Amino acid sequence: xxxxxxxxxxxxxxxxxxxxxxxxxxxxxxxxxxxTFRETVANFEQWNxxxxxYPDLIMKGQWASDIDVARxxxxxxxxxxxxxxxxxxxxxxxxxxxxxxxxxxxxxxxxNQSLLATGCYEAEDSGVTxxxxxxIKEMNRVGLVVDMSHSADRSTIEAADISQRPIAITxxxxxxxxxxxxxxxxxxxxxxxxxxxxFGFSLYPHHLKGKSDxxxxxxxxxxxxxxxxxGVQNLGIGTDLCQDQPDSIVEWMRVGRWTKxxxxxxxxxxxxxxxxxxxxxxDNRDFGNIESGLKAVGMSEAEVAAIxxxxxxxxxxxxxxxxxxx
Amino acid sequence: xxxxxxxxxxxxxxxxxxxxxxxxxxxxxxxxxxxTFRETVANFEQWNxxxxxYPDLIMKGQWASDIDVARxxxxxxxxxxxxxxxxxxxxxxxxxxxxxxxxxxxxxxxxNQSLLATGCYEAEDSGVTxxxxxxIKEMNRVGLVVDMSHSADRSTIEAADISQRPIAITxxxxxxxxxxxxxxxxxxxxxxxxxxxxFGFSLYPHHLKGKSDxxxxxxxxxxxxxxxxxGVQNLGIGTDLCQDQPDSIVEWMRVGRWTKxxxxxxxxxxxxxxxxxxxxxxDNRDFGNIESGLKAVGMSEAEVAAIxxxxxxxxxxxxxxxxxxx
Numbered sequence: 001x002x003x004x005x006x007x008x009x010x011x012x013x014x015x016x017x018x019x020x021x022x023x024x025x026x027x028x029x030x031x032x033x034x035x036t037f038r039e040t041v042a043n044f045e046q047w048n049x050x051x052x053x054y055p056d057l058i059m060k061g062q063w064a065s066d067i068d069v070a071r072x073x074x075x076x077x078x079x080x081x082x083x084x085x086x087x088x089x090x091x092x093x094x095x096x097x098x099x100x101x102x103x104x105x106x107x108x109x110x111x112n113q114s115l116l117a118t119g120c121y122e123a124e125d126s127g128v129t130x131x132x133x134x135x136i137k138e139m140n141r142v143g144l145v146v147d148m149s150h151s152a153d154r155s156t157i158e159a160a161d162i163s164q165r166p167i168a169i170t171x172x173x174x175x176x177x178x179x180x181x182x183x184x185x186x187x188x189x190x191x192x193x194x195x196x197x198x199f200g201f202s203l204y205p206h207h208l209k210g211k212s213d214x215x216x217x218x219x220x221x222x223x224x225x226x227x228x229x230x231g232v233q234n235l236g237i238g239t240d241l242c243q244d245q246p247d248s249i250v251e252w253m254r255v256g257r258w259t260k261x262x263x264x265x266x267x268x269x270x271x272x273x274x275x276x277x278x279x280x281x282x283d284n285r286d287f288g289n290i291e292s293g294l295k296a297v298g299m300s301e302a303e304v305a306a307i308x309x310x311x312x313x314x315x316x317x318x319x320x321x322x323x324x325x326x
Numbered sequence: 327x328x329x330x331x332x333x334x335x336x337x338x339x340x341x342x343x344x345x346x347x348x349x350x351x352x353x354x355x356x357x358x359x360x361x362t363f364r365e366t367v368a369n370f371e372q373w374n375x376x377x378x379x380y381p382d383l384i385m386k387g388q389w390a391s392d393i394d395v396a397r398x399x400x401x402x403x404x405x406x407x408x409x410x411x412x413x414x415x416x417x418x419x420x421x422x423x424x425x426x427x428x429x430x431x432x433x434x435x436x437x438n439q440s441l442l443a444t445g446c447y448e449a450e451d452s453g454v455t456x457x458x459x460x461x462i463k464e465m466n467r468v469g470l471v472v473d474m475s476h477s478a479d480r481s482t483i484e485a486a487d488i489s490q491r492p493i494a495i496t497x498x499x500x501x502x503x504x505x506x507x508x509x510x511x512x513x514x515x516x517x518x519x520x521x522x523x524x525f526g527f528s529l530y531p532h533h534l535k536g537k538s539d540x541x542x543x544x545x546x547x548x549x550x551x552x553x554x555x556x557g558v559q560n561l562g563i564g565t566d567l568c569q570d571q572p573d574s575i576v577e578w579m580r581v582g583r584w585t586k587x588x589x590x591x592x593x594x595x596x597x598x599x600x601x602x603x604x605x606x607x608x609d610n611r612d613f614g615n616i617e618s619g620l621k622a623v624g625m626s627e628a629e630v631a632a633i634x635x636x637x638x639x640x641x642x643x644x645x646x647x648x649x650x651x652x
Contacts, residue, residue, distance in 0.1 A: 037364070042417075094367070101423065102426075
């Protein structure tokens with residue numbers, strides 16, 4: 001089973017066919033960075049159109065059992081998430097509405113301070129806000145997973161503790177391996193995984209040691225060492241694949257409508273666009289390279305299967321439905 | 327089984343308890359008259375709050391099978407509908423979004439011309455529009471039932487013919503019995519029922535012969551005669567109960583935001599508010615009066631059961647899911 005817990009590609013029939021060629025059973029796709037509720041609904045609408053248009057390649061994913069259906073019918077199940085809480089605006093009632101429409105992951109922040117918590121680019125991290133506590137409780141109730149990939153350390157640790165259900169960092173790497181601002185320090189990874197949460201390894205070059213030149217062996221060695229430290233059961237893949245996107249999209253991701261000035265995020269003025277992906281992970285057909293890389297660094301069949309998909313499957317199964325909340 | 331296919335009450339625990347006392351298994355409730363998409367979503371949110379608050383009395387209804395669950399657990403299943411296409415605005419993609427959120431009936435017009443068809447108060451009825459044809463097709467595809475209760479005759483007959491699935495007039499009475507503008511002429515009722523569509527009898531006094539003074543015998547006699555003419559299998563109840571509403575609400579229903587002038591609709595300057603309900607149908611506890619009334623005018627047990635609920639049950643079962651569209 002292969003599950004990728006983060007992609008934001010410029011979707012097309014080509015990419016859906018590559019998912020099939022790569023044996024990808026499920027993908028968590030981002031449908032909002034800075035979108036309002038209404039704009040996010042338009043993105044759900046666009047996906048409904050694709051489901052209608054490519055019924056042999058993709059299907060809407062709402063529950064882990066949809067992955068079983070997808071596998072039986074040779075399709076990829078598409079699960080939805082937001083990189084920012086902007087789709088819920090300032091209205092806690094929208095948490096359940098968005099879950100009903102199919103949202104399964106929501107980041108509490110995207111780099112900046114939000115109504116809910118602090119993003120990883122802020123100078124000060126004041127932790128989870130008053131509204132943030134209420135929203136985490138509501139997300140727990142309906143089965144919308146808290147994702148802290150772009151959040152600051154204190155906010156992430158607090159969210160892992162406040163949440164009555166496991167949370168996730170869908171796409172990042174350990175800071176100890178590659179000290180990017182977006183990569184996560186050990187105490188952050190521990191706070192998330194110790195509570196049953198998931199950590200997804202990213203292929204986005206700015207998160208890799210050596211960036212685009214990172215080798216598959218280096219990447220897989222890092223995964224094996226992370227499994228030694230935190231346990232293999234809470235680790236998976238979240239490639240952050242942004243295939244076929246024009247550079248205007250990385251600018252939208254970085255500046256949205258919150259500033260009139262350019263902000264280069266993990267890039268720089270001289271390297272403002274999407275960085276080239278490593279040669280061994282260009283698109284959805286390349287998951288086999290990660291799988292064989294993990295075996296090559298000495299992980300067992302069962303460990304490799306856990307990382308490649310069955311951990312996310314278990315996590316989806318436990319965390320997308322309504323939950324009893326204390 | 328008792329199903330009421332139209333209510334728009336000022337919802338409260340009191341009314342939910344009356345539904346239980348009256349043995350009402352399912353109610354189609356109106357959640358939009360003139361609301362935009364976002365305002366309609368706020369109304370879905372309000373119902374989510376009520377489902378959370380009164381889990382022993384009510385539950386969200388999406389499929390006929392939810393009525394079975396409601397009956398087994400002693401609750402009333404609440405199904406959602408709109409009296410106007412305003413929630414979908416000018417965006418056909420919202421048809422599926424609204425269905426996903428739980429909408430199961432949508433009127434193509436509310437008294438006035440809409441983007442889709444002509445309402446019953448317009449001087450000219452130009453029939454189903456270009457967009458209306460597209461929207462009917464999309465409603466057929468996803469399982470959102472076309473309701474023509476407040477539409478003009480030609481538009482209704484055209485909609486019944488264009489639609490690949492049965493349509494409904496959820497709440498009205500035969501014009502031949504009481505010649506109100508909102509009541510339906512025989513050719514309209516025939517167009518709807520001949521294609522397997524449903525006709526729901528209204529208790530709204532402006533639709534009754536003798537208005538608030540109409541007797542239960544007169545009402546039930548009318549039902550029996552309608553069954554003689556059109557067949558009992560396509561008839562049900564849609565009371566149009568607007569319990570506990572202030573008169574400001576009937577004004578909202580009539581004028582929305584489409585005019586600055588007052589429009590009295592079926593009322594008049596001297597009788598502008600909600601008319602008093604007949605003494606034998608004051609609230610949800612009074613469905614037994616209709617049931618015994620139907621028996622008293624000579625309908626069989628099976629015919630009475632069909633009218634009181636099992637016809638709507640069959641219709642819900644056949645028409646709320648995705649459909650194959652030519």
